[in-house]
Amino acid sequence: MLNTAKIFLFLALFVTLEAASQQSIFGGQDIQSPEIGLNNTVIFRILAPEAKEVKLSGDWMPAQGWTPGTEAMTKNENGVWTYTTSPLLPELYSYFFIVDGIRTPDLNNPFLIRDVASVTNIFLIEDAQSGLYKVKKVPHGTVRRSWYDAPSLGMQRRITIYTPPGYEESNEKYPVLYLLHGAGGDEEAWISLGRTAQIMDNLIALGKAKPMIVVMPNGNVIQDAAPGEGSDGFYKPQFMVAKTMDGTYEAGFSEIITYVETHFRAESKKSSRAIAGLSMGGFHAMHISRYYPDTFDYIGLFSAAILPAQGAQSKVYEAIDATLMKQKELGFKLYWIGMGKTDFLYQSGVDFRKKLDSMSFPYSYYESEGGHIWKNWRNYLSDFVPLLF
Amino acid sequence: MLNTAKIFLFLALFVTLEAASQQSIFGGQDIQSPEIGLNNTVIFRILAPEAKEVKLSGDWMPAQGWTPGTEAMTKNENGVWTYTTSPLLPELYSYFFIVDGIRTPDLNNPFLIRDVASVTNIFLIEDAQSGLYKVKKVPHGTVRRSWYDAPSLGMQRRITIYTPPGYEESNEKYPVLYLLHGAGGDEEAWISLGRTAQIMDNLIALGKAKPMIVVMPNGNVIQDAAPGEGSDGFYKPQFMVAKTMDGTYEAGFSEIITYVETHFRAESKKSSRAIAGLSMGGFHAMHISRYYPDTFDYIGLFSAAILPAQGAQSKVYEAIDATLMKQKELGFKLYWIGMGKTDFLYQSGVDFRKKLDSMSFPYSYYESEGGHIWKNWRNYLSDFVPLLF
Numbered sequence: 001m002l003n004t005a006k007i008f009l010f011l012a013l014f015v016t017l018e019a020a021s022q023q024s025i026f027g028g029q030d031i032q033s034p035e036i037g038l039n040n041t042v043i044f045r046i047l048a049p050e051a052k053e054v055k056l057s058g059d060w061m062p063a064q065g066w067t068p069g070t071e072a073m074t075k076n077e078n079g080v081w082t083y084t085t086s087p088l089l090p091e092l093y094s095y096f097f098i099v100d101g102i103r104t105p106d107l108n109n110p111f112l113i114r115d116v117a118s119v120t121n122i123f124l125i126e127d128a129q130s131g132l133y134k135v136k137k138v139p140h141g142t143v144r145r146s147w148y149d150a151p152s153l154g155m156q157r158r159i160t161i162y163t164p165p166g167y168e169e170s171n172e173k174y175p176v177l178y179l180l181h182g183a184g185g186d187e188e189a190w191i192s193l194g195r196t197a198q199i200m201d202n203l204i205a206l207g208k209a210k211p212m213i214v215v216m217p218n219g220n221v222i223q224d225a226a227p228g229e230g231s232d233g234f235y236k237p238q239f240m241v242a243k244t245m246d247g248t249y250e251a252g253f254s255e256i257i258t259y260v261e262t263h264f265r266a267e268s269k270k271s272s273r274a275i276a277g278l279s280m281g282g283f284h285a286m287h288i289s290r291y292y293p294d295t296f297d298y299i300g301l302f303s304a305a306i307l308p309a310q311g312a313q314s315k316v317y318e319a320i321d322a323t324l325m326k327q328k329e330l331g332f333k334l335y336w337i338g339m340g341k342t343d344f345l346y347q348s349g350v351d352f353r354k355k356l357d358s359m360s361f362p363y364s365y366y367e368s369e370g371g372h373i374w375k376n377w378r379n380y381l382s383d384f385v386p387l388l389f
Numbered sequence: 390m391l392n393t394a395k396i397f398l399f400l401a402l403f404v405t406l407e408a409a410s411q412q413s414i415f416g417g418q419d420i421q422s423p424e425i426g427l428n429n430t431v432i433f434r435i436l437a438p439e440a441k442e443v444k445l446s447g448d449w450m451p452a453q454g455w456t457p458g459t460e461a462m463t464k465n466e467n468g469v470w471t472y473t474t475s476p477l478l479p480e481l482y483s484y485f486f487i488v489d490g491i492r493t494p495d496l497n498n499p500f501l502i503r504d505v506a507s508v509t510n511i512f513l514i515e516d517a518q519s520g521l522y523k524v525k526k527v528p529h530g531t532v533r534r535s536w537y538d539a540p541s542l543g544m545q546r547r548i549t550i551y552t553p554p555g556y557e558e559s560n561e562k563y564p565v566l567y568l569l570h571g572a573g574g575d576e577e578a579w580i581s582l583g584r585t586a587q588i589m590d591n592l593i594a595l596g597k598a599k600p601m602i603v604v605m606p607n608g609n610v611i612q613d614a615a616p617g618e619g620s621d622g623f624y625k626p627q628f629m630v631a632k633t634m635d636g637t638y639e640a641g642f643s644e645i646i647t648y649v650e651t652h653f654r655a656e657s658k659k660s661s662r663a664i665a666g667l668s669m670g671g672f673h674a675m676h677i678s679r680y681y682p683d684t685f686d687y688i689g690l691f692s693a694a695i696l697p698a699q700g701a702q703s704k705v706y707e708a709i710d711a712t713l714m715k716q717k718e719l720g721f722k723l724y725w726i727g728m729g730k731t732d733f734l735y736q737s738g739v740d741f742r743k744k745l746d747s748m749s750f751p752y753s754y755y756e757s758e759g760g761h762i763w764k765n766w767r768n769y770l771s772d773f774v775p776l777l778f
Contacts (some may be wrong), residue, residue, distance in 0.1 A: 032625070038493060050441075050490045102440045103647035108625060110506045111617045117499045123623060137613075137620050144533035146557070156529060168535070168652050224526075228500045231526050234512060236421070236497060364570050 024307045031080060033108040034095075034123050039097040040087045042123070044095070045104065049079025051099050056083045058095035059120075059373070065122035072099060074194075088183050089373060090127035092195065094120040113192050115374075117227075117237040118251070131202070132382055138205035139165030143197050145187070148259035152252035157218060158225035159256070160187045162197055163264070164211035173267045175389040176213045176260055177298075179381075180277030180284045184239040186226035187218040190381075194376050199382055208386045212274075213266055217256050219277075219284055221248045244280060245305075247314020248285045257295070274388050276300025278377045279345070283308075289332075291316050298388050299335045302380040303343050306352045315344055321359070328361045334387055335363040338380040342371040421467060423484075423512050429476045431512070433484070435495065438468025440488050445472045447484035448509075448762070459487060463562045469654070475680025479516035480764060481584065483509040500510040502581050504763075505573035505618075506626040520591070522584040527594035528554030532586050534576070534618075537648035541641035546607060547614035549576045551586055552653065553593055553600035562656045564778040565602045565649055566687075567667030568770075573628040575615035576607040579770075582763050590773055591622045597775045601663075602655055608647050608666075610637045610671055630635055633669060634694075636703020639676045646684070660722070663777050668734070672697075678721075679712045680705050686722040687777050691769040692732050692761050695741045710748070717750045723776055725753040727769040731760040 035046040044056050054073040061069030073081040094113065097104050105112060106121045113122055126134060133372055141164045147156040164174065179196065181189040190196045196214060203209035219243050224230040227237040237328065243249075261268045273296045277285040282304020289299045308317040335356075339349040368376050433445050443462040450458030462470040483502065486493050494501060495510045502511055515523060530553045536545040553563065562761045568585065569577035579585045585603060592598035609630045613619040616626040632638075648658045656738040662685045666674040671693020697706040724745075728738040745752055755772065759763050 046491075047488075048491050052439075098439075099491050099493070100489060102435075102437050102488050102491075102493060103496055104491060107492055108506075109623070110503050110508050110626060112501065113506065113621045114499050117497075118502065119499050121495070134622060135614065135618060135620050137544075142533050142535040144531050146531040147529040147554075152407075155526075158529070165536075189397070225524065226670040230522060233523060234498070234500045237499060295451050372671070 011014070031105050031108055034121075036123065036125060042085045042088055042124050042125075044083045044097075044106065045083075045108070046073070046081050046097055047079055047097070048075075048081055048099055051075075051081070052099055054145060054292055056095060057097040057098060057103075058085070058093060060088055060091070060093055071296070073097075076134075080361070088125055090125045090130040092122060092133045092378070093122045094122050096120050109352060114188075114237075116239050127382070129379065129382065130218060132199045133210075133378060134197055134202075136202060136205070138201055139197075140201050141197060141204075142243050143191060144252055146263075147224075148256065148263075150255050153248075155224045157223075158187055158229060159218065159258070159259070160191055160216040160218075161264070162191075162200055162214040164200065164213070166211060167213075167265070171265070173265045173272075174211060174213045175272035176215055176264075176266045177385070177388060178215045178217070178273070178275040180217070180219055180275070180281030181279050182279030183244060184237065184279075185281070186220060186223065186229075188217050188226045188229070190214075190216045194378055194379065194381060199378065199384065200385070203382065203385055210387075211389045212268070212389060213260070213264055215256065215260050219249050219281060220244055221252070221366070224329070245283060245308060246312055247287075247308070247316035249284060250291055250316045251314065253284075253288045254292065263280040270295055271297045272389060274298030274346075276301040276302060276381070276384055277304070279372065280305055282306075287316055290320070290327050293323060293327045294330045298336075299332065299334065300336045300338070300380070300384045302338050302377050302384075303340060303345060304337070304349070304352075305345060306348050321355075324356075324361060325359060328359065334386055335361070336366070336387065337363055338366045338368065338376070338383070340368050340370040340372065340376050342369075343376075344372055391772065397673070420497055422495050424509075425512065426516060429479070429514050429663050431474045431477060431514075433462070433472045433474075433486075433495065434488055434497070435462070435470050435488070436468055437464075437470055437488055440470070440487055441466075443470040444487040445484060446487060446492075447474070447482060448764075449474070449477055449480070449482055449535040454732050462486075468487050477496075477514055479511050479514045479519040481511060481519055481522045481611070481767070483511050485509050488513045489740055501578075503626075504582060505628050518768065518771065521588045522767060523591075524587055525591060525594070527590055529590050530586060531556065532580060532595075536613075537645065537651075537652075539641060539644050541644060542610055544613045544635075546612075547576055547618055548607065548648075549580055550649070550653070551580075551589055551590065551603040551605075553602070555600060556602075556654070560654070562654045563600060563602050564661035565604055565653075565655045566664070566777060567604045567645070567664040567674075568772070569606070569608055569661070569664070569670030571666070571668030571670050572633060573626065574667075574670070575609060575612065575618075576605050577615045577618070579603075579605045583770060584767055585770065588767065589774070592771065592774055601771050601774075601778060602649070602653055604645065604649050608638050608670060610641070625714055634672060634697060636676075636697070636700060638673060638703035639680055639705045640703065642673075642748055645763045660686045661778060663687035663689070665691060665725075665770070666693070667691040667769075667771060668761065669694055671695075676705055679709070680711060682716045683719045687725075688721065688723065689725045689727070689769070689773045691766050691773075692729060692734055693726070693738070693741075694734060695737050710744075713745075713750060714748060717748065725755070726752055727755045727757065727765070727772070727775065729759040729761065730767050732765075733756075733761055 057068040073083040282301040444459040671690040
């Protein structure tokens, strides 16, 4: 039998050794960062007594073209560098530190998101809109990563699927939104950077969106899964990968629809199908909805690239105008276009809308501030989803 | 209509601007790290021309008690610091850099895992055992994050569930392994640090494990979900949280079983139920299997804590010896205990086995090298799962 002294020794070991080591092994530094104040000023801190220069880069700072903005941090007598923002507007923000020229995340904030090969910390300041990105005490849907069969690509491929609260307990069929990522993204992008599960849970709880299935496939046909999640193992993700805009994905998209409609209680009809995407995913949504002309009643193009590269050979990109005209004739309920005023694709959007106007092709247009950024895509999704089904 | 010059301009913009900015925005630095050589030496690199001292810390280095080992890196004329290991044994490893005293991940490797509040990079050197941790071209199961109702805790709680390949296409019922995390862990731990989905996919593909459902609940009853995934929002995770070893979790565990057996095609019988856990999760598995004495035919204790804190008041911790005796009398097929030779819980395991011996309580015992580390828990899981069902 165990004797009492040994039990005490064990408990003492378990608690004190672990607690003492928590900082070095499990917890980073014993300071709080970020700290969000009542008036939405945010204080960032990093303990770096030996550093000569520490900067903070946050996505709320004005960028110089593609170079993120930075602000100098100030060192106190304890070696802690601090920066306090002006009051920030409610939003999901990302940031990182630069310590003597080396980019480093905030050790005191383990919440990180990957965008292509770049990892940044996140924090949230809440209002009615950004509160949609938060996990609230509302009924939650299920997020699953499954693998579907893609015979046209000769592989099983990973796919992220959100089913709404109540799906497991009901026998009813649900409409489906196919939600496509941009260049450098994958089947993780809309869930992690896009906060899709939280947006859907909250919009459904507010009665603003119908319960629906959201399907987030991987649009990079050379991958079976996101970097690090597939058979290619761990490698450095690239922004542009091969064969993303050559028609292969669009031509095989019916395999994804078939998988969803045979494996989920999904309504199999045009009025219950929507497709939307951001940037390259908007390009895919435009071409897929045109190439399968009687399949989707709801189409969303978020900061979309539009036209294929000169010389793209795929059958998918033949007769664009004629198939758009066909899509118009067959009819649909919503063709929603969102674009930011400073987006580098802004002019291509102007040109595309001119084309649509010349064809009397009906669409809704929403123009936001800002550019080619996740803030806009989360907003567009939150605006688009209540219009569906 | 779009004119050709504009199309070219757009494409040029899209490709060149993005490609040029890839390094600063999306990709870290333009160097490779880590680089795994043919003989399993590994080269680490970080561009830090201004740094005075850069060290590498990897979990293959001998630790000083709870302080991870480090090795000095060497700077070349381009400002790149390098360290080359001796040939490493195949394993899933984790590491980080220390630049002038500041811990920072490897910017050129976006694959990170969180352990409590600490984030480290990972890489894999493959052999037959560690190859189980890799995504291979084999049929894959589905991993879902769902929310179950826990009336005893007054909340909906997040739970991670693996269903095996073929689950969606069949009508058969499957046995269930309940797999419990340790202190500081949550419903993400076994999937991210434990590589459970890969281990299950690969063991099933090799014919070494039966297809089964693996249920990974959250054992911290004050949380509805892992840090960052629940209604508490983003906060700094702690190693020891309140009420993890006070009996609440064990007493309410039937809610999890009920959820699984009503929402999945799960066999509802003792011979189709297994429960295992690491450290605190081994403690939970021991007490749950004893408290619900005729429920589990397979029990696994991995580096388990055993006895409750002195003075723990829960009914769960009353009459431990009598209920163990009852469990023995009712019978089970496997009581598997795994422990590392240098584990700080080693002696408590010795004492527990003495107690079992004194009761003629049957068990299997496996003693490995090493201590209280994920390497052992991945190994134990790989050894335990083939013995089930």
